[in-house]
């Protein structure tokens with residue numbers, strides 16, 4: 001076509017254009033959202049001015065082939081070479097969205113020092129030292145503004161112990177939101193109780209009308225409310241419903257450490273708040289959990305159940321002896337204690353939480369803004385009273401059938417953007433649906449099914465940059481526009 005440009009990269013690109021009829025073009029420029037353009041839509045002059053201004057760039061284009069798009073990468077460091085077609089899309093996210101990142105140096109140093117002493121059990125006769133678990137409990141209670149904190153060996157165990165501590169027994173119905181993860185119905189089953197699933201709406205929040213309906217229908221006395229993926233319902237309204245119906249609320253805050261509703265921390269609305277410190281949560285000890293409460297009896301029971309060997313007097317955060325006297329002879333020891341090593345790596349991370357909260361939410365806003373600009377993607381709006389700490393992002397990928405959604409999630413994942421889709425027929429990784437919990441009585445949840453059928457989910461690592469977000473948005477947009 002004889003076009004010349006100011007950029008050798010663009011010249012090379014245009015020579016490819018001349019030899020192919022059907023093209024799609026992706027341009028990634030620093031500081032801008034990637035654009036995927038149809039040939040008919042972009043103008044060379046606008047493209048050229050942006051290319052010349054860019055300190056680096058990647059231009060790729062896809063030549064339509066019957067079997068799949070092929071792409072040719074052209075980047076500034078490959079100007080002199082003749083790019084060969086590659087069988088996978090050229091644009092990949094070269095970072096691991098599941099990367100938990102290193103532990104702080106002081107956590108590493110503290111754990112090495114502790115290992116040299118061998119004092120790994122939380123109780124014992126360690127003259128002259130305060131066990132890390134006890135210190136963590138006091139620091140966590142301070143962080144949460146609760147009277148008591150009890151450290152245990154996982155978030156699932158915290159939920160189980162919370163259910164036991166409020167008096168849930170075999171066969172009791174327990175209300176729980178249907179958008180949830182397997183450990184939560186698992187904890188209810190573990191306590192011998194029966195999960196009664198409550199609908200969630202399109203914004204992933206528990207449906208108050210269904211809650212009232214199911215509470216009356218089942219006669220349940222306990223609501224186990226999961227702030228699933230960090231989405232927080234109107235907690236004042238829910239607390240009012242619980243008070244009206246005589247429901248004890250336990251909050252599952254596995255995804256909301258540091259988060260607040262209208263200024264009040266999640267975990268402080270219910271009788272007990274439960275937290276997880278599993279690797280993909282806000283602070284990471286591989287495995288671990290915390291529960292917080294202001295209730296004397298719940299605290300004493302949780303401590304005894306967790307396995308205190310009658311050494312509950314070693315807890316700095318614990319109710320008076322008289323309360324233990326009520327429970328100590330009739331409470332089994334389930335041995336779900338936290339180890340000193342776990343507590344010792346959590347304490348420095350807890351001190352980092354205010355910084356982490358800021359970083360996570362900044363990254364969430366970067367992604368939210370870019371994803372919402374893509375046709376067919378909708379990130380639900382969040383209430384201004386919801387002060388979340390977003391270590392992941394959820395969005396609806398609208399207008400696709402199950403087959404296309406599955407392909408979309410798989411193809412994004414193959415390009416480094418690990419998208420999980422909640423509509424899968426079989427559970428995978430950290431997604432699951434009520435239909436996958438075959439040990440429960442089947443329950444009809446059309447609203448939840450509808451909402452989750454196009455729900456996708458991505459982790460937000462703290463190492464994510466704005467450039468990464470540009471690339472993620474470009475890949476998602478590109479995969480959405482692939483032919484069926």
Ligand SMILES: Cc1ncc(COP(=O)(O)O)c(C=O)c1O
Pocket residue numbers: 154155156157180181183184226228229252254255276277278287288289
């Ligand atoms: C919503 C929710 N609740 C509870 C848990 C249980 O936490 P853990 O893995 O520490 O047992 C998880 C874990 O992923 C979770 O996602």
